Amino acid sequence: MLEKKEIGYEKTVLIGVITRDQNEEKSKEYLDELEFLTYTAGGEVVKRFTQKMDMPNPKTFIGTGKMEEVEQFVHDNDIGTVVFDDELTPAQQKNNERILRCKIIDRTNLILDIFAQRAQTSYARTQVELAQYQYLLPRLAGMWTHLERQKGGIGMRGPGETEIETDRRIVRDKISLLRKKLKTIDKQMAVQRSNRGQLVRVALVGYTNVGKSTLMNVISKSDVFAENKLFATLDTTVRKVVIKNLPFLLSDTVGFIRKLPTQLVESFKSTLDEVREADLLLHVVDISHPNFEDHIASVNEILDEIKGADKPTMMIFNKIDAYKHETIDEDDLITEKTKIHYTLDDWKKTWMGKVGENAIFISAINKENLEEFREQVYSAVREIHVTRFPYNKFLYQEYDQYE
Structure with missing residues (x-):
């Protein structure tokens, strides 16, 4: 492709x-x-x-x-x-x-x-290739190139089959083969997930370029690729993280975006199995972006589409170091205060305050408020683990005693 x-x-x-x-x-x-x-x-x-x-x-x-x-x-x-x-x-x-x-x-x-530029693994490349062929299929008419003309010739075409019909048949065959390949890889990955034992699974989700990979690197001491570009991460990365002697699995997933192509949502649904099978979601938000509330809505919409919207979720408002707001002079009685004038404290008094301890404000790149972040994640993971494995409860009492 x-x-x-x-x-x-x-x-x-x-x-x-x-x-x-x-x-x-x-x-x-x-x-x-x-x-x-x-x-x-x-x-x-x-x-x-x-x-x-x-x-x-x-x-x-x-x-x-x-x-x-x-x-x-x-x-x-x-x-x-x-x-x-x-x-x-x-x-x-x-x-x-x-x-x-x-x-x-x-x-x-x-x-x-x-996505084609960023795909590194065979799995990601197969997913992108499938999406590309699905996008290409209805657009074959009028294209100036033809696919794999060497496959034409005696015995390869149906009676009266035109070049465009041949191309469509080749594309449909490709799509069929890629889907079979993805099913095979999906089964292998499902086996890998089942072999991870009884550890609690936590998944980082969010809009693209909100700092998920940077946060992953900070708290897991790993070296996941991160840069200030959209879709820096395509392949799901899973790391074992330990907070206060309590281990859990943390996965970094592909970022979402508004107007996400339907072909990509479909072909990357298998990658998002990490989200569907997670016990806890960390929804990372770039609070420095002027339209971060729209980004939250877009992520929630896709989570609902992949049946992950009902999972326990913590809102992680990242990039507080880059947050800016316009100020109003105290003597200014004309200008109406709107969201562009909100300080971080003002935001905390809005709907964010209603989610209580499930809203945390951090800067992953400057490592601000990460201790509070670790405490909150530890509490949430511990609660899930105790509920699932009540016979291990005495172990947590020992962990808490030595912290």
């Missing part, structure tokens, strides 16, 4: 729309995220285009006038790639390629490309 490419800086243009369901503020937020995705994939965003419309144009996604403006800019500035913020239909993609005469990709394709 699509091989990992060398990361280069391609000149890129972004296109989004403002609709009844997506106002100007939300559109800007999505384009900010799309720009970060583009940077992660190896692109340099030169310009953004947005258009207000009731709904996307079924032929080209944006209107005729705006398309002419984009076409002129692409031609004048030697733009190699145009990225649309929403998933394009096969017809829209074909029409836009014909008009703009450059590479046209959408958010789904961009995320798949990042």
Whole structure:
């Protein structure tokens, strides 16, 4: 399928729309995220285009006038790639390629490309490849390349079968083979999970780039790859962690994102078995992000989709070192105080206060409040362990005595 490419800086243009369901503020937020995705994939965003419309144009996604403006800019500035913020239909993609005469990709394709770059293990590569073929199947018509033409010839085609039909058959066969391969790996991983003994399982979940891997490194003293890019971690990492002589298993899972491609949700559901089978979830949130509440909602939506929303959960508000808020002068009687003016103490008095001890504010990178974090995690893991193995209760009394 699509091989990992060398990361280069391609000149890129972004296109989004403002609709009844997506106002100007939300559109800007999505384009900010799309720009970060583009940077992660190896692109340099030169310009953004947005258009207000009731709904996307079924032929080209944006209107005729705006398309002419984009076409002129692409031609004048030697733009190699145009990225649309929403998933394009096969017809829209074909029409836009014909008009703009450059590479046209959408958010789904961009995320798949990042996943293809980041996949390290055979398991992750197989999952990404399956998602890529599922995305490719309805878009084969009009593509300028054909798949594995060497497989054509005598005895390989049905009577009257066209090239596009041959390509579709090859893709469907690939999808079938990849699904079988994933099932085999899933069984192997299920055996591995069953062999981990009776340890309590804790899973880190959250939006992409909230600091899960950094937190994993700090508390497990491991060396999990972490950087300030989206989807730095694709492969689930599991480490044994000991707090106050109490061991448990901690797993770091792939980050979530809004508008996550359905193909990826489907192919990565098996990876998220670590979440489904966890006894406790640590929902990590980047509180320095201005829209972190939307991120929480997106994560909860995906957790519900994979049947993990009802698990005991602790909210870990990370990056308190980077949190900023606007201040209001005490003599200012006009400006209305909104969430952009909230201090961390103000946030603690909102809905966060209702989750009580299940909300912890930390900085993983600066190791702030990590002792409180360890205490809370220890208490939660201990409670689960005592409930499951009451005959070990005297051991915890000894642990507590020596701490």
